[in-house]
Amino acid sequence: MSNKHFIPLSVPNIAGNEWKYVKDCLDTGWISSVGSYVTQFEQMVADFVGAKYGVAAVNGTAALHIALLLSGVKQDDYVILPNLTFVASANSIKYLGAEPLLIDADPDLWQMDLDLLEEFLENETDEKNGELIYIKDGRRIGAIMPVHILGNMCDMDRFLSIVKKYPLPIVEDATESLGTKYKGINAGKFSPLACLSFNGNKIISTGGGGCIVTDDEALAKHAKHLTTTAKARNDEYYHDEVGYNYRLVNVLAAIGVGQMELLPSFIKRKKEYVAFYKKELTGVADIRFQKELPEVDTNGWLFTIQTDKQQQLLDHLNANNILSRRFWMPMNMLPMYKDCVYVQKRDNSKYIYNTCLSIPCSTNITGEELSIVVREIKEAIG
Numbered sequence: 001m002s003n004k005h006f007i008p009l010s011v012p013n014i015a016g017n018e019w020k021y022v023k024d025c026l027d028t029g030w031i032s033s034v035g036s037y038v039t040q041f042e043q044m045v046a047d048f049v050g051a052k053y054g055v056a057a058v059n060g061t062a063a064l065h066i067a068l069l070l071s072g073v074k075q076d077d078y079v080i081l082p083n084l085t086f087v088a089s090a091n092s093i094k095y096l097g098a099e100p101l102l103i104d105a106d107p108d109l110w111q112m113d114l115d116l117l118e119e120f121l122e123n124e125t126d127e128k129n130g131e132l133i134y135i136k137d138g139r140r141i142g143a144i145m146p147v148h149i150l151g152n153m154c155d156m157d158r159f160l161s162i163v164k165k166y167p168l169p170i171v172e173d174a175t176e177s178l179g180t181k182y183k184g185i186n187a188g189k190f191s192p193l194a195c196l197s198f199n200g201n202k203i204i205s206t207g208g209g210g211c212i213v214t215d216d217e218a219l220a221k222h223a224k225h226l227t228t229t230a231k232a233r234n235d236e237y238y239h240d241e242v243g244y245n246y247r248l249v250n251v252l253a254a255i256g257v258g259q260m261e262l263l264p265s266f267i268k269r270k271k272e273y274v275a276f277y278k279k280e281l282t283g284v285a286d287i288r289f290q291k292e293l294p295e296v297d298t299n300g301w302l303f304t305i306q307t308d309k310q311q312q313l314l315d316h317l318n319a320n321n322i323l324s325r326r327f328w329m330p331m332n333m334l335p336m337y338k339d340c341v342y343v344q345k346r347d348n349s350k351y352i353y354n355t356c357l358s359i360p361c362s363t364n365i366t367g368e369e370l371s372i373v374v375r376e377i378k379e380a381i382g
């Protein structure tokens with residue numbers, strides 16, 4: 001029996017006070033770029049992550065752009081990041097005229113491969129006048145961007161111990177990992193500036209939105225300044241540097257406040273269905289799961305399985321109204337990034353791309369829908 005009822009991949013779950021707070025914005029006229037919900041949302045996000053400050057932004061990409069800029073990334077620098085990520089990570093580097101330097105993925109964790117990173121830094125870089133240089137062409141490496149892929153994390157202790165030997169600022173792309181912890185420490189706490197996203201498919205959503213989190217007051221103030229057109233006076237249009245209109249408007253922040261109130265229940269729900277999927281799909285055909293380190297407590301953001309029968313499964317699920325998606329195409333396979341330096345031995349990124357698919361995992365997915373997804377996976381390849 002084929003499934004007639006459409007099951008989305010990962011959609012917003014508006015289940016709390018969002019309507020009430022949005023109505024408040026509409027009733028009072030505070031719908032635009034300033035307002036109490038913006039401040040409240042920033043504080044709620046910062047408090048949740050355990051950071052001192054939050055600076056809301058129009059989306060996660062804009063947050064990354066500003067975080068890289070404030071970390072000192074300049075035109076013609078390289079920025080190291082995983083080859084397997086969503087395109088926005090690499091684009092934010094390009095916006096500064098810098099160049100992505102791609103590291104292949106670990107075959108089990110699907111995060112940046114730390115062996116490759118370590119080898120690359122040891123053998124292919126040099127330090128000159130306190131700066132890290134890529135030996136082959138003498139260009140500076142301005143920063144490194146770990147991305148917590150699918151809300152999971154790599155061995156962060158090892159990552160930090162590798163990176164701290166070099167003058168290399170870290171900018172965490174924590175856009176997918178709100179609520180993920182490594183040894184009890186939240187994603188977003190592993191670099192001076194880290195970025196979150198609240199787009200439609202994230203664990204909480206403001207429709208579109210992002211946030212920079214930091215413990216540094218000066219960086220927080222500067223981030224706020226740059227995301228709000230760098231206006232330096234209240235009484236006049238005096239702007240003291242090239243700023244950006246990257247504000248999250250009050251009406252979206254109001255949704256965000258409602259969503260933050262629900263976040264603990266969303267994380268709980270994600271954990272329940274991850275456990276359900278793992279129990280039901282273990283031993284079905286050649287299905288494998290993303291490895292999780294014992295130190296990592298993931299937010300279970302986007303449930304993704306691996307099988308050599310990827311295309312067969314994708315075709316079957318989508319034909320049965322169950323939205324499932326292939327993994328992101330690796331950066332080195334995109335036209336803009338195909339000539340980037342790509343550090344790899346076995347091109348695991350390509351294999352992961354060719355074998356992984358994400359399956360429905362909205363926080364409001366029902367038990368019945370979960371059972372239908374499992375049934376259809378078994379039907380397709382079981």
Ligand SMILES: Cc1ncc(COP(=O)(O)O)c(C=O)c1O
Pocket residue numbers: 059060061062085086088089147173175176196197198199208209210
């Ligand atoms: C890894 C990664 N980086 C950056 C972004 C960009 O976030 P946004 O869509 O809010 O701009 C996303 C989400 O889309 C993402 O998954």
